[in-house]
Amino acid sequence: MPFVEVTLVEGRSPQTLRDLISALTHATADTTGAPLASIRVVVREVPSTHWAAGDVTIQERER
Template sequence: MPFIHITMATGRTPEQKRALLAAVADAVHETTGTPRESVRAWITEVDPSAVIAGGVILSDRRK
């Protein structure tokens, strides 16, 4: 039973998060043969002011 933890900055819609989780479950199923109902995936959201990428705080980049 695979466990997939996705950490990303807040700001996505519920629909985007559902689509992401479904795509991850599909990818695991297709690449490993794991039944979709056995795939566990979840999203942890963090405030964009608490993440840096390429030397720039994400909340600053979004302005």
């Protein structure tokens, strides 16, 4: 059972997230041969204030 986990900065539309889930599911099935029903996808959204690189949050970088 393949498990795909994606972490993104929040702010995308529900439809965009749904499209991402579908694309990841189908890409996983195509590359691994796993049946669609066995593939799990989790999308985690993180506030831009909770994601940093080099001690600068994404929110700070976007200002």
